Amino acid sequence: MASETTHDVAHTAMTLIDQLPVLQILIPLVAAPLLVLLGTKRLSWAITFIASVLAFAVSIALLWLVKDGGFISYELGGWAPPLGIEYRVDAANAFVLLLISGISTVILPFAYTSVRAEIAERHHTLFYSCYLLCLTGLLGVVITGDAFNVFVFLEISSLSTYALIATGAGKNKRALTAAYDYLVMGTIGATFFVIGLGFLYMATGTLNMADIAERIADQGANRTIQAAFAFIIVGMGLKAAIYPLHLWLPNAYTYAPSAVTVFLAATATKAAIYVILRFSFSVFQPEFMFETLTFEYLVLPLALLAMFAASFIAIFQTDLKRLLAYSSLAQIGYMLLGIALMNETGITAAIVHLFNHGITKAVLFMGVGAIVLRTGSSFLYRIQGMGRVMPVTAAAMVVGGLSLIGVPGTAGFISKWVLVQGALEKGWWPIAVLIVLSSLLAVIYVWRMVEILYLSSPVVGADKREAPLTMTIPMVIMAGACVYFGFATDITIGASTTAAQGLLGGTTGMIEVIETATQAGH
Amino acid sequence: MDFDFIIGHLNYWLFIVLMMTGLYIVIAKGNLVKKIVGLNIFQTAVFMFYISIGKVENGTAPIFPMDMNVDPSVAYSNPLPHVLILTAIVVGIATTSLGLALVVRIHEAFGTIEEDDLLKIERDMATREYELHGSAMGGRA
Structure with missing residues (x-):
């Protein structure tokens, strides 16, 4: 079989477009060790930025190719799936790829200043190397069509994340215990995920997601598949910080360096939510009774609990970073709620919110990072009145805050609107009411942030200057995106609807957009 | 569930016993190094499970x-x-080494690797921060 495949490849001209899926992963993966080998501190940021821009360009091209509902199947090393590893790009993951690589590209200029202020210079090369590995892992988790490959990329991103969080130790030693806690819980989560994959392999004898889905549909639900589902949801739930499994998140976000917090808050949990979506709808059959029951009686109440409890805890925080971390937990609740609705509108809402919350939290955490640069702390009493001396930063944060609440005209409104529609479509109007009520809690903590920033005089000892341009420009871009996606919904809702249809319908009815070289030969 | 079933699935029983042992150590032990050991046992159980499937x-x-x-x-x-x-x-080794490296750094920074002591130190730090915050914000918070 191998010889047959190579024979085909030799006779077909490969173009760059054929290789896009693998380039998405290869660019950051190759750049990471390159940084360490070159070992120059000045070049390390530049190489990271270039790699990130290239990855962003690739993901734009990929989304462009699949936005009308097709998919791309890339055979790694020319080995045809289901035996070989397959990268499968459709609207759902192309959209998440765009979010991850886009966020990474926009926040890197911000990271340049922030990292120089918060991390010892001798660690910079290794820091950016870890950053690139984390980016590789997250992109890999999202792009791959092979179930075990998800685990491998998940661990690449997790291991580098633990190291990135621990680099916050220079400022606050609690970063070390936060990283340790995350390491223990993250490893338990990943191991649960592997056990789930083991059960899936036991039941189906294959690791290719599309192939697993076909075979599960043939044999129907049984105890092994139920066990697999339980392990995978709990394992990924730990990574996505579903409400009772969230204990690692507040400390990790609070004590990590600002740049790392921005990146993690905007991308890491989103990749995990994507995996839950992909496994729930493209691998397992959503029609299975046990899956419907799990979502209706377990995930839905937990999502509602997260929306209220986490927002409520956020109100009483004394540290702005921790306040936003709890708000992230609440927002993950909205995404889970969308998934738990199990209809097309609900899943569309989950994917749109995944994107919109990513850009919203990026603005807010970047704002905090800029304030930390000037005041040295994110404690509310230390940042009082900083909105008056940092007008651009504070204005961007207010836009982000409005988007967090879901005020019309911002991205956050769009996703909550679709979510409410999804709940009403299902006839669950009390849920729609609860969505609105929990947004009111967001009003309280966002107002607290605004009050601290504007309605008091600046503390003595703070550096009373606006943040440098490298920080304000990414913030303004992201805040602009929050407003832009609040009006121009074609891209977000369009891609998300196609994605939701693809997730619910499976790839069986889809057209393959690119004939890869091996298939062209047949 | 007869005798043959129980004996025939011995490796699966052992997998569950090992897995639970590991998980119990991670949760119950206060020493950070012992937690890593527990994590290792937990992961090893999964290796046994996979090899049994094969x-x-x-x-x-x-x-x-x-x-x-x-x-x-x-x-x-x-x-x-x-x-x-x-x-x-390979992933397990990387996790273990990173975990142990973190334990070394925690020992340098906190002077202890016992969870109870660490929690106490962190609680004291948090209390001091709250007091500072409370007085700075006019005693309200």
Whole structure:
């Protein structure tokens, strides 16, 4: 079989477009060790930025190719799936790829200043190397069509994340215990995920997601598949910080360096939510009774609990970073709620919110990072009145805050609107009411942030200057995106609807957009 | 559930026992190094699970003869789970080493690796921060 495949490849001209899926992963993966080998501190940021821009360009091209509902199947090393590893790009993951690589590209200029202020210079090369590995892992988790490959990329991103969080130790030693806690819980989560994959392999004898889905549909639900589902949801739930499994998140976000917090808050949990979506709808059959029951009686109440409890805890925080971390937990609740609705509108809402919350939290955490640069702390009493001396930063944060609440005209409104529609479509109007009520809690903590920033005089000892341009420009871009996606919904809702249809319908009815070289030969 | 079933699935029972032992150590032990050891036992249990899946009844080691004259009547065990577990072992080693490195750094920074002491130190730090915050904000918070 191998010889047959190579024979085909030799006779077909490969173009760059054929290789896009693998380039998405290869660019950051190759750049990471390159940084360490070159070992120059000045070049390390530049190489990271270039790699990130290239990855962003690739993901734009990929989304462009699949936005009308097709998919791309890339055979790694020319080995045809289901035996070989397959990268499968459709609207759902192309959209998440765009979010991850886009966020990474926009926040890197911000990271340049922030990292120089918060991390010892001798660690910079290794820091950016870890950053690139984390980016590789997250992109890999999202792009791959092979179930075990998800685990491998998940661990690449997790291991580098633990190291990135621990680099916050220079400022606050609690970063070390936060990283340790995350390491223990993250490893338990990943191991649960592997056990789930083991059960899936036991039941189906294959690791290719599309192939697993076909075979599960043939044999129907049984105890092994139920066990697999339980392990995978709990394992990924730990990574996505579903409400009772969230204990690692507040400390990790609070004590990590600002740049790392921005990146993690905007991308890491989103990749995990994507995996839950992909496994729930493209691998397992959503029609299975046990899956419907799990979502209706377990995930839905937990999502509602997260929306209220986490927002409520956020109100009483004394540290702005921790306040936003709890708000992230609440927002993950909205995404889970969308998934738990199990209809097309609900899943569309989950994917749109995944994107919109990513850009919203990026603005807010970047704002905090800029304030930390000037005041040295994110404690509310230390940042009082900083909105008056940092007008651009504070204005961007207010836009982000409005988007967090879901005020019309911002991205956050769009996703909550679709979510409410999804709940009403299902006839669950009390849920729609609860969505609105929990947004009111967001009003309280966002107002607290605004009050601290504007309605008091600046503390003595703070550096009373606006943040440098490298920080304000990414913030303004992201805040602009929050407003832009609040009006121009074609891209977000369009891609998300196609994605939701693809997730619910499976790839069986889809057209393959690119004939890869091996298939062209047949 | 008869005797044969229980004996026939011995490796699966052991997998569950090992897994629970590991998980219990991670949760119950206060020493950070012991937690890492527990995590290792937990992961090793999964390796055992995967290798059990790969076993085919009456199957032999999946090695083809040198002359590639494969006898179709010979059953081979499935080698794929073993390969997967090789990857998982590598991941496990990386996790262990990173975890232990963090423990070393925690010991340098806090002077202890006992969870109770660490929690106490962190609680004291948090209390001091709250007091500072409370007085700065006019005693309200």
